[in-house]
Amino acid sequence: MLLENSVQRLKISLQIKKLVKLSLIFLLLLSSLDILSDPANIQGIRFWQSPDKTRVVFDMSADPEHKLIVLKNPHRVVIDIESGKLKVDLSKININSTLIKQIRTSRSPESGKLRVVLDLKRAVIPNSFTLKPIQNVGNRLVLDLKDPQKASSSAKAVTRASDLKKKFIFVVIDAGHGGEDPGASGHGGGREKVITLSIAKKLADTINKQKGMRAELSRTGDYYLSLEKRTQIARKKGADLFISIHADAFRSSKVRGSSVWILSEKGAKSEVGLWLEKRENEADLLGGVESVELDKYEPEVAEVLLKIQTERSVRLSRGIASNIIGELGKMMVLHSKKPREASFVVLKNPAVPSILIETGFISNINDEKNLRSKNFQNKMANSIVKGIHAYFKSNTPTGVKMASLSENYSKSKSAKKSHRIVSGDTLSHIANRYGVSLATLRRTNGLKSDKLLIGKRLVIPTRS
Numbered sequence: 001m002l003l004e005n006s007v008q009r010l011k012i013s014l015q016i017k018k019l020v021k022l023s024l025i026f027l028l029l030l031s032s033l034d035i036l037s038d039p040a041n042i043q044g045i046r047f048w049q050s051p052d053k054t055r056v057v058f059d060m061s062a063d064p065e066h067k068l069i070v071l072k073n074p075h076r077v078v079i080d081i082e083s084g085k086l087k088v089d090l091s092k093i094n095i096n097s098t099l100i101k102q103i104r105t106s107r108s109p110e111s112g113k114l115r116v117v118l119d120l121k122r123a124v125i126p127n128s129f130t131l132k133p134i135q136n137v138g139n140r141l142v143l144d145l146k147d148p149q150k151a152s153s154s155a156k157a158v159t160r161a162s163d164l165k166k167k168f169i170f171v172v173i174d175a176g177h178g179g180e181d182p183g184a185s186g187h188g189g190g191r192e193k194v195i196t197l198s199i200a201k202k203l204a205d206t207i208n209k210q211k212g213m214r215a216e217l218s219r220t221g222d223y224y225l226s227l228e229k230r231t232q233i234a235r236k237k238g239a240d241l242f243i244s245i246h247a248d249a250f251r252s253s254k255v256r257g258s259s260v261w262i263l264s265e266k267g268a269k270s271e272v273g274l275w276l277e278k279r280e281n282e283a284d285l286l287g288g289v290e291s292v293e294l295d296k297y298e299p300e301v302a303e304v305l306l307k308i309q310t311e312r313s314v315r316l317s318r319g320i321a322s323n324i325i326g327e328l329g330k331m332m333v334l335h336s337k338k339p340r341e342a343s344f345v346v347l348k349n350p351a352v353p354s355i356l357i358e359t360g361f362i363s364n365i366n367d368e369k370n371l372r373s374k375n376f377q378n379k380m381a382n383s384i385v386k387g388i389h390a391y392f393k394s395n396t397p398t399g400v401k402m403a404s405l406s407e408n409y410s411k412s413k414s415a416k417k418s419h420r421i422v423s424g425d426t427l428s429h430i431a432n433r434y435g436v437s438l439a440t441l442r443r444t445n446g447l448k449s450d451k452l453l454i455g456k457r458l459v460i461p462t463r464s
């Protein structure tokens with residue numbers, strides 16, 4: 001009885017082992033089928049043209065395994081993608097103003113591979129890498145085609161800029177995000193990368209109208225620049241000041257107003273700061289990282305130099321930031337009345353005083369509306385320039401001749417604002433919308449009660 005029992009038990013355990021083995025094989029088969037049913041198809045192709053390169057972004061259905069081949073006579077770049085299919089109509093793709101003459105598919109000598117051929121206008125320096133899904137974009141295969149001719153001409157521009165430095169306060173203005181990286185977006189359709197470029201351009205124009213001041217943009221169009229590249233431009237051009245323009249977003253749509261950030265050694269101090277810091281630094285995940293310059297100094301020397309430079313830059317940044325906040329406070333709601341501190345990558349540039357301006361909260365309906373208005377953008381640019389000018393007027397570097405701002409400063413129209421009362425308006429809503437206090441709104445309009453008459457106009461007091 002005992003013996004029979006154990007034999008039976010042995011039989012059962014053998015059967016279980018067999019079952020486990022079979023189901024393992026089945027699972028393995030399933031997972032390999034899964035790979036086959038999930039090929040890296042090209043679902044979209046986008047192009048970003050910057051002054052020195054064409055960036056081609058292939059939107060992929062899965063992480064692609066790929067090979068890059070460069071061919072001459074005629075110049076072309078070939079990409080072989082493992083088990084992929086083309087799901088895009090190539091005839092409908094616009095490649096004007098890129099370095100590409102034609103884009104087509106061709107038979108790969110190896111079976112099961114998708115071959116994409118890019119016929120080029122001239123020789124390029126190609127580089128490819130893949131990007132993992134982030135936010136609302138999926139897997140991407142990125143192909144950079146660097147223009148060797150443009151690379152050398154921008155080096156010439158650098159020497160010209162350093163000549164300028166002797167006579168001018170030279171400011172590099174950096175429009176945050178761009179290209180593959182849209183930044184934050186608002187409910188009204190406002191996109192950070194568009195707003196930042198528009199404000200940056202107005203800021204540069206206003207600065208270039210000033211005697212003794214010159215400005216240049218880090219990016220001039222809708223393309224991506226790595227965070228390191230942005231600070232590198234300021235460094236190489238010997239900028240006296242680097243200003244990165246951004247627009248904030250927050251989970252609460254009530255939060256609004258502008259803030260100016262400078263580098264902190266300790267890192268961000270507030271919860272908003274931490275969150276923001278993570279977001280701003282995330283940009284490199286969106287656009288891919290480029291190589292960083294290596295330090296040329298002995299470690300000990302470099303450390304001392306860096307410390308001295310950083311202390312000077314932070315001191316200057318703080319002074320400039322305070323001046324800008326003072327001016328911004330006259331025309332808009334401030335999120336913070338003092339310079340805020342964080343360790344954003346774009347602020348880490350020891351030799352160049354650097355500030356980051358969060359122009360407002362795109363997640364707030366009123367801020368978003370303002371940030372998209374050309375008139376508001378102009379006013380904001382004027383205020384920022386006023387702040388910079390005031391700082392350098394009392395801290396003028398030797399060799400620089402600065403005129404007083406009023407000579408060249410283009411004043412924006414200070415037309416009186418008014419609001420026509422519509423159904424559903426309350427006094428506090430209106431006060432909040434225009435960023436004025438309830439008391440001032442009551443006083444300006446001589447209101448005895450908070451009752452509003454539909455159709456009547458309220459005078460909105462200007463903040464200065």
Ligand SMILES: [Zn+2]
Nearest residue numbers: 176183246247
């Ligand atoms: Zn941003």
